[in-house]
Each structure stands twice: as structure tokens, then as C-alpha cells.
Amino acid sequence: MIPVSYYLFISSLLFSISLAGIFLNRKNILIMLMSLELMFLSINFNFIIFGNYLNDIAGQIFVFFILTVIAAESAIGLAIIIVLYRVRNSINVDDIGGLKG
Amino acid sequence: MSLGISALIILLSPLVGALVLIFYKDKSEIKSSVIANISIFISFIFSLMLFIIFLFNSSTTYNYSNLVWFESNNLIFTFGLLVDSLSVIMSFIVTFISMFVHIYSIGYMKNDKSFNRFLIYTNFFTFSMLVIIFSNNFLQLFIGWELVGLSSYLLIGFWYKKPTAIYANMKAFLVNRVGDIGLLLGVILIFINISSLDYMRFFDSLPDLSNTSISLGSLSFDLLPIIALLLFTGAAAKSAQIPLHFWLPDSMEGPTPISALIHAATMVTAGIFMVARLSPLYDLSAYVLDIILFIGVLTAFLMGLVALVQTDIKRIIAYSTISQLGYMTVSLGASYYSFAIFHLLTHAFFKALLFLCAGSIILKCHHEQSIEKMGGLREVMPYTYYTYLVGALSLVGFPMFSGFFSKDLIIDLFKFHGDYLTYTILISGIFVTTIYTFKIFFKVFFGPNKLKIKKTDQIEHSDVIIIPLLGLAVPSIVIGFALFDSALFNDFFKSSITDSGRLETIYNDFVRSSLSFTLHSFLTFNFLALVSGLILSYILYYKNYQIPKNVTQKLESIIIYVKREYGFTHLSDVFFPRIFNNLSNMLWKKTDVAFLDNFIVNGIANRIRIFSSSLRLIQTGYIYHYAFTMIIGLLILLLFFYNF
Amino acid sequence: MSYLFYFLPEIFILSVLSFVIVLDLFLKESKKNISYYILQISLIIVFLYLFSLLFQKNISNYELYDISNFTNLFKIFTVLLSIIIFYYSYSYLQRFKIYKSEYFIILIFGLLGMMIMVSANHLLILYLGIELLSLSLYTIIAYNRTSVRSSEAAVKYYILGAMSSGFLLFGISLLYGITGSLLYDEISSVIESMNFNNQDFSTHSIGLIFSLIFILISIAFKFGAAPFHMWIPDVYEGSLTPTTLMISTLPKVAIFVILIKLTSSIFASLEIYWSEMILILAVISVLIGNIIAISQTNIKRMLAYSTIANVGFILLGIYTGPENGYEAALFYTITYTLFTAAVFGLISEINIGDSSLEKIDDLGGLNQKFPLMAVMILIVMLSMIGIPPMLGFYAKFYVIQSLVLSGSTVLAIFAVIMTVIGSFYYLRVIKVIYFDDENTSISPSLYHLISYVFVLTLFLLGIFPNLLSTIISFAIGNL
């Protein structure tokens, strides 16, 4: 069977891509949200792999919890973004620099 | 009545007087002067008594000390009294003159709005002078030393509105302080070597000390000469010897009675007194005596010359004082301390007399002090005229006058010892002295009455001014003769000064008796110099013969040079102040403010502030930068620990 | 079912919450503050209950949920603090007419999250607790809908926070993969059994170190240690003052507890690694915090940077290791929290005109007008510098002593020098209050008796620090 390290490599790759997505992105906040989702997916991937590899159920269970939490989290995130849009009519990342120094 | 008690009374009575003057409500002139004079009079009476006692039995000494200043383990600092022939005669001089000066000041300081303050100062001065005289240890000596300095400071600056006065008194104090450094260091050196400051302990341990040496850095010296030298710097400053003399002429800014009391008769002789007091030390400290002698000769002659070119009556007498002090120093240097004390005695009287005369003249001339402007006062003020004459003759050492006995003794000393260089210099000193003394005499009392001072039908001054003149004129004539055989050569100082042996020899081989000394003196160069000086000044200042022009032209530059005290004036009034000023300003502005404070202290603070305001820029406010920094941090940690 | 009553606090809070949420729907606008009172009272009840738990003997520990006296004490402290916070927030919201019951409901959710995360003995529970806390924080920061800065701060915190929980999860997943368990004790025993040292470069060790780093980073982020501190100034400045008060106090304590729990249980055998990492973070935090704070003009932002510096100090304490470092760090944390609470409370009670206090210079001449208020701020600021006899001094003292004890005297000197530099900006506040000309538009709210009592208590604690220190050592003893 495929050694676990391959999977790990994939998941770390996803993770890094998501990180890159967060700090390379200069345009829209939503893209950041997406990359966050990607990050969590990579983590889930990890958990599933390990769970399978250790044939232990805890990993899979953990994934469910993560999924639900992420759902809530992104809901809140979107809400915040809406609030932001209300007060400043843009969700452009470059416009969010009022607080600095 | 025990010596100690009476000495204590002599010492404290002026102090009590001063305190009463301070705290007594009624500050009226009458009351104040009564208080002051009584207090001085008491101590005069007692010191006169002591003096007489000692005349008959000079060997008794009384050394008493138990008032503890402070103690540390077994080291104890005490105050005490030492009553012996030396201190007695000094206290006699001081109180005598102080008394007459007090009386004189009643008239002289009349209607001065701080009359009371004046008397407080003079009383305080008398007290502190007596502290020196009666002290039996170095500490007390030093304390009195500083206190007389203080009172002279206060009295020179008595008229504190006069800028010249407050300049002069500061100068005087500082110069004396310079001397005091030497004195203090010497005292401490003595202390750390014998663990005590008592004169007697010191004299006893002198033999042991004579072969100890101290090391300063790498080089090492014999102890005693160093101590002697250090102490002498103190003496030189007080007694206005070159190069520390230049405060004395300026000190004439003070009221004239003060010039008489402090800057002629008493305080300035403290140095002479101290060296005489420490005669055992100076006997043992070889080359120091030569230095002292040298300085003395220099002062005696050069300052006489300066006196010659002065025009201010008080300054002339001041310079003459310095040169007379030079004579005393000379005899100290020749280790004939008793002669110095003897000259001190006579000089005190006639110089005080001269100053008081000057005072009365100045008073008459409405505080005009330049002798060039005066003239023809002979009829106007006969008392002053005669008393001045007495003082002058005594000063120049006219035979049978008291000055003669003391001064010619000192001069003949060198003939006796065959030191002819010094001898000639001193004799030319006499010549000079005579010229300037009679220059005043002729210019002031003869010639046209330039100031148009009327001869009033009543007496020239009130009695309080006349009496001291007469009171001082008498001893100026007689005291030298009176004490010559009976005291000086009668082992009066045997118990207090170590030169009695030498006195014996010089008396037997040279002086023999006062009369023979006098008669013999008419055939000496001293007298010749005196007479020639007299004639010269008669020609110059009475007949006013003009010396040929070209000679004066030639002399002009020299005169200027001499007027400037050979450059000392420049040194003291321009050079040192400037140096100090620049140095201190430089240290303050450059080092302290610019470097230490602004560069280091505030510099660091500012750098931190700048650094902070530049560091805050990393907080850009953009999410992706924040995320980026987080990831950088992550990577750093990962890399840092990956290759563990 | 007997053991249930150890969870009673959490359960109780939860039930009250659900009740209030429902109730709030049926309350009139004017009556809405009733729900605040209900919550406040329930908090007090919880406090008393927890207090009673302290005196329970034979506390059996549960494998999933830790109810030791240590966590218990922590809960007591948090609840107590949240009562104060509630008071301040309520008065503030009332004053500015922006009261909503949700505010408090969310706060309670955060509290619940903290209680759960500190009691967690299982990584999943830990994660859930942390998330509960973070979610409520996101929302509460964004509470002030009309303000640009508040929503901006929320966005920033949201993105970065999610990222950090991603790190946490990644770390946990690695840990899970290597050790095959999620329970603290099991994991630590497994790592123990691996007993590897620096020379060992097996995949395991690398994976472990990676997971350690990831978890540590996410904790550092929540803690606000540089270089993961970027969110702190913005969030502090952006959100309402009571919110800042909450964010700057409670989560810090919770995270601190998590940190020492993890380092003392899971990563106990990896001390060589984590102490190094913590040291790096600590030094950077102290430097950055103290230095940048000097050039701040907004008081909340200034305090944010001072928070970073203090966090650095706490980490320095932890760095010196369990035997005496934890005690020092805990003492420092508690002191820091109390005084931050006090200062933000005081700030929240000062109005400039009809807005809340922002600029430091707006405090000008407070002394002339409200001397008592000025003295309070003076005490707090001096304590933050660490001038005896204030409590802050003993905190710094503890940390420095533990540093010297552990032989790193250089660090101690570094710390004290940084303290001096730090005193610059605290002094500026005092200077403005006492030495500057009066700013006429200052007007504290009327009722600040509580803050007087609060600060006075802190001051007395400084005079008699024995009380606090004994509690601390008791707590550490029960860790």
C-alpha cells in the first residue's frame, strides 16, 4: 500500500498552498476564506489518514467536529464581512488598513 | 590667680563682647562702643598682668588641654591653652593695639550706620587671634588661622557696597586659603605620624621623626622638611610673603583702623608667630630655612621698592608692612626667631601708629588718599604730625627708636655671620624704606596746602582719635630700648623658643649691651643708608628738585614695571581669573552639558525614541502582512529546530 | 451520576444561557437589562459554588475532564473577573446607549469556552473549548456594527485566528499521527517511552517537534507573543473599551493555563525544545512590546503593546521551567490580568466629551478635576512599571528571581533594563494626568465606586502580597 508519508506530503502541500493563498492574496477577502477552508481540509485529510493508518476511530470523529466548527466559523466570518461591507462598501483587502502603527 | 584662668579670660572676653554686641537690643554707638571697649580692656589688663609676671619669671609655662573636639578609639582631638613667654607677649601686643584701635574707631567710624557690626567684627577678630596665640595644638592653630582669615575677610569687605572692597576681600580670603591648604596638609601629616596634634607631643617626638620619610607616588622625601615647608606656605600666605603677598595691598580697601589692627600689627604677623612657635621643627628642617631666608630677603627689598612708587598713602604703608614682614622672615630664615618676634613687637606699635596717623590724615582730607593731592598739614594737625614723625623714625630704624633695636639687630646678624650679600640687600632696603617713609612725611605735612584745609581753632580731632596716637607713640619710642636687655637678651624666650644659645653668643660677642649697640650703630652702613635716604627724599620731595628729564624717561618704564609688582598684579587680577573662568566654563558647557548630559543621557533616550517610531512601521495594518509575519515566524522556528 | 456535580458549573451556565436567550426575545426594549442581571446573578452563584468545591476532599480526576483544584481556582478567578467585567461593560453600554443582551450572552459563551478548554484533558475538548472562545471573541469584537474600526479589527482577528486554529489542528493531527492518541496522559507517556535526545533524527522526533512548534505557535498567537502579536494592537484599538478589557484579561489567563498544562503534561519530556522556543518568543515580545509602546499616542494601543511586553515577561517565567518558573509566571499573569482589568475599567469610565477615551493626551490635568481617579490611575501605572510597594513589583520580582535561580542572570538584567525602558510610556500617562494642563472636556461617569474598591484592594494586595503568593503556590501545588 502507499506509504503514509505520501499522504502527509499531499496534505502539507495543501496546507502550504492555503497559507500562500492567505498572504499572497491582495484582492478579495473571500479568497482568504477559501484558503482557510482549504487549510482545514488539508488538516482533515491528515486526520483521516492517521485514523486509517492507526486504524483508530478517534481521527475520523475529530474530522466531524472540525467540519461543524468550520461551518460555524465561516458563518461568523461571512457575517463579519457583511458588517464590514456595510460600513465601508468594499471587501477589498487593500482597503482594510485603517488600524496600523 | 592661675595663669590658665587669666588666659581663658583674655581669650573669651572679646568673644563675650562680640556676642553681647550681637544680641544686645540697643545698637546705639555709645552703648556698643562701651561694651566693645570694656571687653577688650579686660583682656588687655589680664595680658598686661601676665606679661609683667613673665618679665620677672619667664620660665614658667602652663600647658592645659582637656576640651575634647572629637575622639576615635584612642585618637583624641582636644582644644587647650598654652601660656608661655611667647604667647604672653603676643597676647600683650594684640590686646594693646586692639584696645587703642577700638578707641580710635569710635571716632573714625562715627556716624557709620553699621557701627555696631564693625565692633562685632573687631571683637571677633581679637578673639580668633588670641585663639591662635594661646593654642597648644595644631588643630586649634588651624581653626584660629581660618577664623582670623574670616574676620579679615569680613572687615576688608566692611563697606560691602564698594565693588573694589568686595573684590579685595574675596581675593584676600582665597589667597589665604591657598596657604591654608599647605598648613592643613602639614598638620595632617603631623597627625598621621604621631597620632596627636599636641605641640609638646610633637616636639618630644621630633627626634624620631627626623629620620622618617614619606613617599609621594614614586619619589620619597624626608618628613620634617616637607612638614616645615607645608606649614610655611600657610605662614607665607598669612604674612604676605612673595609670592602670596598680593592680597595685602588690596586689603587696604577696609576701614583704616582695620588696616592698622589686622593688616599691620597682628594678623599678618601670625605667620611669623607660628614659625617661631615651631622653632624646634624649623631647627631640624635643613634646607627649608634657606628657602625662608631667600623669600624673606626678596620680599623685604622688592616690596620696599614697590612702596617707593606708590602714591596712595595707605598702599605705601601696606607695602612697607610687607617689606617689614620680610625682615622678620629673614631673621626666621637665619633661625633667630626671637629677633623676629622682637621686630614683630616693635613693628606692631609703630606700624599701627603710622596707619592710625594715615587714618586721621585721610579723615581730615575727606577720604582723599593720594599723597600727591595733599600738603601743608603740619599746622593743621600737629598731633598727627609729631606722632607720624615718631612712627617714621622708628620705622626707618633711627637709633634709640624702638624700630632701630629690632631691625638693625636683624641686619647686623648677617654682618656678624659674614653673609654680606644679604647684608647689603637689607641695607639698601633701609635706604628705600627711609625714602618712601619721608616721602609721605614731606609731601603730606609740608608744601602748599592743596586741599585748602582750614586750621580750626579747636583741636584737630576728637580725643578718641588723638589718644590712641599718643598711646602708640610712646611704645614706638621706648619699648625697643626697654625690652632689649631686660627681655630679649634676658632669656625671656628661653622656655618657648629654641634659639637662646645663639642669642647668648651674639650678645656676648657682638651686641654686649643696648647702649653700646646704639652708639656703635652710628658708625654702621645702616645709619649711612638711613641718612642718605633721608637726604635724598628731602631733596626730592621737600625741595622738589626736578631730576633731569632723560633720567625720568629712562626710569618711567621701570617705575611702571615696579608699580605692577613685577607682574604679580597682572598675574593675580587678570591671568588667574581668566584661566579659571575659561576652564570652568569649558568643563561645564563642553564636558558636563554637551557630552555627559546631551550626548550620553538624553542621547540614549532619543535613540530609543527614534528606534521605536521606526519599529512601529512594521505594523502596516494589512492582513496579508500580518499573516506573512506569522508564517515567517513559523518558518524561523521550523528551520531553527529542524537542524537540531 | 454522582460525579456530574463537578460539571455543574458549566451545565448551569449553559442552561441559564439558553434560558436567557429565549427570555430575551420576550422582553421589551426597556426591560432588556433584566437578562443582564440574571446573567450576573448566575455568575455569582457559579462563583460561590466553585468556591465551595475548593473544600471538597477526595477529588478523583477524570481522564477526559480535569477538575483538579488548580483548574478550579482558575475558574473561580475567571468567574470573579468576569463579574467585574460584566459590571464595567454594562455601565459602559448603558452610558453610550448601545446596550444589547447579546453582548453578555456572547461573553458568557466565551467564559464557557474558557472553562472547557482549561479543564480539557483531551485534545479534541481543548480544540472545542478554544474554538468556542474564539468564535465568541470574533463576534464580540464586531459588536459595534456602526464603527469601521471595530469591524476591521474583527476581520483581521477572524482571519488570523482561523489561521492559528488551523496551526493548532495541524499540530494536533501530527501529534495524533505519531502517538496515536488524543489524551494528554497517554500522549505524554508515549513520548516519554520514545525517550529520544537531540542526536535522534527519526521521523518521529521531527514530527513531534513540528507538532510542538505548530501548537506552540497557535497558543503564542492567542497569547499575543511576538512575532504572532500583530492582531493585538488593532483589536485593542478597534473594539469597544469593555471588549478590550475582556480580551486583554480572561483569554490570557486561559491560554496561560493551557500553556503550562501542555508543557507540563504532553511536552514535559520535550522541555529542551519548548523552553528554547519560548525563550525566543519571550525576548522578541519584551523587546517589541516595550519599544513600540513608547511611540504610541492612543492609550488602548499603548496598552496593547504593553500587553505584548508583559506576555514576554510571562513567557520568560515559563522558560525557567516548572520548579519555580511556573509559580512566577502564574503570579505575573494574575497580577497583570488584575491590573489590566483595573486600567481598562478606569479608562472605560472616562468620557471625553460624549465619546470614550482614546488619546493619552485627553487625560490632561485629570488630577485637578478628579484627584481620586488620578490616584487610581497612578497606582495602576506604577504597578505596571513595577515600582514597589505595588503588586506589579512582586510579579517582576518573582520572574527575575526565577531567572537568576535558573542561572540566566543575563536574561534577568535584560529584563530589568527593559522594565526601565517600559517605564517611559507608563510615566507619560502619569505625566499627562498630573503635570499637564487641564483638559476641560473630561468627565468620568458618576458611579465608579466599584473601581475604587477594586484598585484599593489591589493596592492592599501590594502591601500584603503574602495572600496572593500563598494562593498561587497552592494552585501550582495542585497542578
Add this chain to the structure above:
Amino acid sequence: MNQISFPLISFLIWLPILGGVILLFVREGYTQLIKLISYSFSILVLLLSFYLLVIFDTSSSDLQFQEKHTWISSLNIYYHLAVDGFSVVFILLTTVISLLIVLFSFTEERSQNNKFISLFLILEGLILGVFSAFDSILFYIFFEAMLIPLFLIIGIWGGSNRVYATIKFFIYTLVGSVLMLVSLIYLSIESKSFFIHDFYSLKLDLETQIYLFLAFLFAFGIKIPMWPVHTWLPDAHVQAPSSGSVILAAVLLKVGGYGMIRFLLPITPEAGIFLNTVIVPLSLIAIVYISFVALAQTDMKKLIAYSSVAHMGFVTLGIFLTFNILVPANNTNTEMILIGLQGSIMQMISHGLISAGLFMCIGIIYSRTHSRSIETQSGVGQVMPIFSALMMFFLLSNSGLPGTSGFVGEFMVLISSIEVNGLYAVLASTSLVLAAAYSLWLGKRVLFGEVSTDTIKGMSNLRYDEFWCLFILMLLVILFGIQPNLILDISHASSNNMISIILNRI
């Protein structure tokens, strides 16, 4: 030995603080009440300290009237108060000066006078704490806490540039003291206790000693202040209100000297010898260099401030020379060194009194003319004769006139310095001239001469309270000048003990 039933020293410390706190709550208006409270408390404290002096056993050098209670058990820090010879001397100085300051503070018009005086009372209590704390952390706590009241006093009631001055003062002192804190902690770890006397018996290697020495030197050198780190003093003095300058110069500087005697001498003597060639020159620089700097001043307060630094140079000289008894090479006479040590104490006391007098004098001038310039003002003597006499007296004693206490200390220190090295003595003795120069220059410019400005012509005469403040100080200066034993006896046993401790270290 010598125990008493009630905690005398605690009373000494906490009474003034209590008084200060009470004053905080008195309304500004009630001047009489304020006067009543402040007088009663400060007089009470003064009497207590006299009582302390009376029952203090000067023959013994060990701690007396000990009070030791557990304070912070987990750190084993104790609330440990006691006194020995050194403490008593400084306690007396503090109480006397504080009373005079309270007296003097009412002569000046100012806002919030009650707070002003309450801060002074609190400060007094804290200073007394410093002088009587024997647990090093307790000492440190008092030492630091002293900053707060003075910081506020200068900052609130100070001159135009007060903020800069006070913050500089605060930071400066903080820098020094935090380093001391670290070394105290180190010592406590070595000796397993914070009791100062336990530090004395520690055997430390030279390197450690040097570090500790430098830390302590920095802390106390800034406080006293020594040469390179003195720059806070002029600013602080110039900006502080008169009473502030008085307490700063008269008492606070002495804390530095006290600390040196307590910590530097017994704990790190070897380091002292090792660094002797550095620290003694520092003191000499302070004496000579700073005297020159003082000559250049145009602001009265600055001048006196610099002269304080110069005088403190004598104190540090006397203390540092004490290390030389450990050098067998130059077989120094311990007795002489002892005199030097005692001398530095004497010097501190006398400087306390004299500088207090001078700053009060300057305050009196300033309160009338609102200027401290030396250049533009002159002729005060004609307007206020009595005042000028007093000020002249203080100036002269500042220049070390025999018969005043100013002379004794310098004399004693010179003894020990000449014992160690003649060169030191020669350099130090220049202060005889320099001190006289700047003191008399000040007198000449300000008191003498013609009246320069109308404000001076209009100066109101000396008030009674002002007069009494100065007069009492003058009496004390003269008294200690004539009978220094009164001071030296108290600290004598302790100094002896200190010497023997140092000798036992090796």
C-alpha cells in the same frame, strides 16, 4: 539586648505616612487644620527619634530594637526593622530636616498645599524606612518607593521645565536601582536569606564581587550622586520647589552614602580594592572638576547643586579609602581609615544641614524676586541684612570653615586620604580654595554690592518662620562644628564593627 515593649521604629516609619494620608483628605481651605496636623505629626516623629537616640546604646554595634515578622512567606521576605549606629544618625537628620521643611513649606504660597505637605510626610516615612530596614528587599522597596512622592513633588509644583527634570530623575534612579535588585536577588540566593547581615558572611569570588560591586555602585552612585552619573541632580534641583530641593539635597542624597556603607563596604571589599584605582579617582574628579563646574554657574540653585556633588565626592572618597585597610602592601593605619569613614558620615550630616540652609535661603530670595540668576541680582544685603548674615554663614560653612560642621568631615576624610596616598590629599584639599571660590563668589554677587533691581529693593524682610528655620540650622551647624562628637559617638561603634567585618572578609 536593648529591646523595648512597643515597636518604636514602626511608629517612626508609619506615623508620618499616616499623617500624610490624613492630610490628603483635608480640604485645601482649612490652613489651620493642615498646619495643626502636619506640625503635630512631624514634631511627634521628631520626639520619637530623640527618644530613640536617648535609649539607643551607642557602645554596642549590633542591631537594636529589632522587629522581625514574616511578610511574604513564600519568598521568605521579612518585615525586619532595626537600627544601628549608622541608621540612628541618618534617622535623626531626616526627622529634623523634615520638621524644618514642613515649617518652611508654609512660608510659600502654592496651590494644593495640603497634598504638597502630605507628600513630604509620606516621603519622610519612606526615607526613615530605608534607614531602618534590614531585610534587603524591604530596603529596596522603601528605596524605590521614595521616588514616587518626590517625582510628584517636582512634577506638580516644579518650575517651567519640571517634566523633563522629574522624568529624568525618575528614570535615572530606576536604572540604578533595578540593577541593584538583581544583585540583591543573587545575594539572597547565595545566602538563602534576604537579611542584610547574612550577606556579610558570604564568601564570593572576585569576579562575582566585581559585578555586584558595579551594580551597587551604579545604584548608590547615581543616588549620591557620583561624578559621571550626576547630571540628573542640577536639573532636578533647579526645577524642584525649594522644599523639594531641601529634602533632595539634605536627605535623599545621603541614602546613597548610607547604602554604600551598608552594602558596598562589607559585601564586596575585594572588588573594592580591585577597582580602587577607578573609584577613588572618580571621587577626586567629583571634588575638583565639579567645583570648577560650580564656578561657572549663573543660577544659584545650580551652583549649590554642583557644590553638593563636590561635597559628596568627599563622602565617597572617605568610603572608598576604607578598602585600603585590606591592602597589606601600603601598611595603612586602620585608625586613620576609621577616621575617614567616620568623616564621610560627618560630612553627610553637615552637608545635610548646610545645603538645607542654602536651599532655604535661595528659596527665600526666589519667593521674593522670582529669579535665581546670580548675574542680574545683587545688593540683597542692604535690603535684608539678617537674612544675608545667615546666608553668608551658610556659604562660609559650605566652604568648610573651621568651627562649622562643614570643616570636620573634610578634615577627617583628608586624614585618611593622606594616610593612603598623599596625592589624593593634595587633590582633595584643593576644594578648600575652590569651594571658597564659588561660595564666596555667590555671596559677593548676590548679597553684596549695590542694589541692582527694583524687585530687590522691594524685598520684604525675613519672616519669623523663615528666620527660625535658618537659625535652627545655623545653631546645629555651629554645634556640630564645635562638638562633632555628638554625631561621631553614635556611629562610632558601628564604624569600628564595619572595619572589623571588612578585615574578617579576608
